[in-house]
Amino acid sequence: MADSVRVLISLLRVPDDVSISEAHSSPMLASRNGSKSATPSPVAPGSRRGPGSVSSQDWSSVNADDDIDRLVVMHQTRSSLSSLGLRSDSMASVYSGAGEGRYGTVTVRGQVEFGLQYNYKARALEILIKQCKDLAPVDVKRNRSDPYVKVYLLPDKSKSGKRKTKVKKHTLNPVFEETLKFHISLNGLETRTLWLTVWHSDMFGRNDFLGEVMMTLENKVFDDPTPMWYNLQERTEPFDDMLSFKGDIIVCLKFVPPDMTVHKKGKRSRGTLHVLVKEAKSLTAVKANGTSDPFCKSYLLPDKGRSSKQKTPVAKRTVNPVWNYTFVYDDVTLQELAERCLELTVWDHDRLASNEFLGGVRFSLGTGKHYGKPVDWMDATGKELTLWKSMLERPNFWVEGCLSLRPSLDTRTS
Known part of the structure; x- marks a missing residue:
């Protein structure tokens, strides 16, 4: 049997730079927060040796039937691997975009x-x-x-x-x-x-x-x-389509009506929007130490200019930041706010690279239109819509809400 294995190896001509790597099947316990197993995992009986190049003398010490099967599979996939330009330690990446996995292929037990x-x-x-x-x-x-x-x-x-x-x-x-x-x-x-x-x-x-x-x-x-x-149970609910949870943000809104005694640059104020960003909870940890450096950014759409953009300070090393920071937008009316959208986005601050988007919310009446013209940013729903509506209906009164951050928006570079 050993001789037949050697013959098969020579026929398949496995290149020297191809190795049977088990790195794909031994994913590190650590995720982005760097947490690892506190106890080294013992070697299970019957487990194979670590990564190493395939050679004829290696096969003499392992089960011949298993090796023939593996060589045939390698031969069948060899062309696809080489066309992708993959190295032997990256075999698992061939199917990295294939999704979570397959369900229903076996009857669950154990x-x-x-x-x-x-x-x-x-x-x-x-x-x-x-x-x-x-x-x-x-x-x-x-x-x-x-x-x-x-x-x-x-x-x-x-x-x-x-x-x-x-x-x-x-x-x-x-x-x-x-x-x-x-x-x-x-x-x-x-x-x-x-x-x-x-x-x-x-x-x-x-x-x-x-x-x-x-x-x-x-x-x-x-x-x-x-x-x-x-x-162990059969799968109870399809979670693949579930939106990723990005945490919550607590926000207070207030519209201050025009004050006849307040003047700015010789003009009477038409009204002011106050946005108190209190805190966020359970944000995604993107740093290696299991935390983030989050800050919140605000735009009053459709204005995307510098005059519209406002930011909180950066909260260091936390996924539960407390800002208690107020954004103020001057010279706006209730009628204008009914046609505009307040966009709040949360970011992780990175001094050496681009900031990473952690989630966001959009407050508006959710009409999908700006003065009759269709726009994609007037898309508020649920608590985003109800909180904005309450603010418009109750001038000079704070309204507060805890909202789930959306996992994606039409984000711009922070």
Whole structure:
């Protein structure tokens, strides 16, 4: 059998620079906030060796059937890999845009063992992923899968809100012993739902769903970190189409009517819009230390000029900034404000590169028109619309609201 393997290798002519890298199947636990596993993951029985170039003498020490299968797959995908100009350590990127994975390819079964505790000193939720047992096999012939665990704190399903364990090869009973960390305040957890999923890692295609556990964290008491077993369930709800959660912003609005005694540059003021940006909560952490340096920027559309743009100071190293900063727009009337839009955007300040958009809101009457002409920025809905309408209906009176930040706007360079 060893001789036949060598013959197949020579026929397929695997180039020397192609290596079977397992980096794709062992995603680092750290996300953008740099959190890592607190406990090194033990090597699961039957796991393969680390990355290395394929040579004929390597194959003599491994299962011949497995190696033939892998060589055939490599040969089939070799042309597509080379056409993309990929190196051996980037094989996983071939399907990086393929989405979360596939559902319904296997019947969910098995259990997962994990524990929760809140680290008050680090202000972080720590999830100890112990192990899984009796998982469904994706490779039915060999009765095995290549499982890993992924966790989100919904409704945040952004890339920075994802945590993953390493992949365990060729087992239905993987032992992980890894700690996943989310830097979030205890109060912030009140509105979150733990979404833990188990997946089979596929080198050349989309990963396969092996089960999930959903757990609301509202009123959760983190007094017992002892890991417990939970039954894996079929997928309960399609979250792929769900907008990414970007946090909340608390804003107060007030229109001050014209004061006959107030003059500016010889002209009587026609009215003033006051915008008090109080704070934001649960923003996306984009820094390596699990925080951001957020600031809020304002435009009174359609004016995009310098006279319309106003900014808060930058709040350092936080995802829950408190600004209590007021923007003032002079010489505007109620009639004009009914045709205009207040746009607030939140950004992470970066001294060395472009600032990163964290979310935004738009206040208007949501008519889609500016003096009868269709525009895309008069698109307020929900609380954005009702708060703006309340401000117009109650001059000289503060109205306050807590609004969810939109994950995208027609953003401009900050």
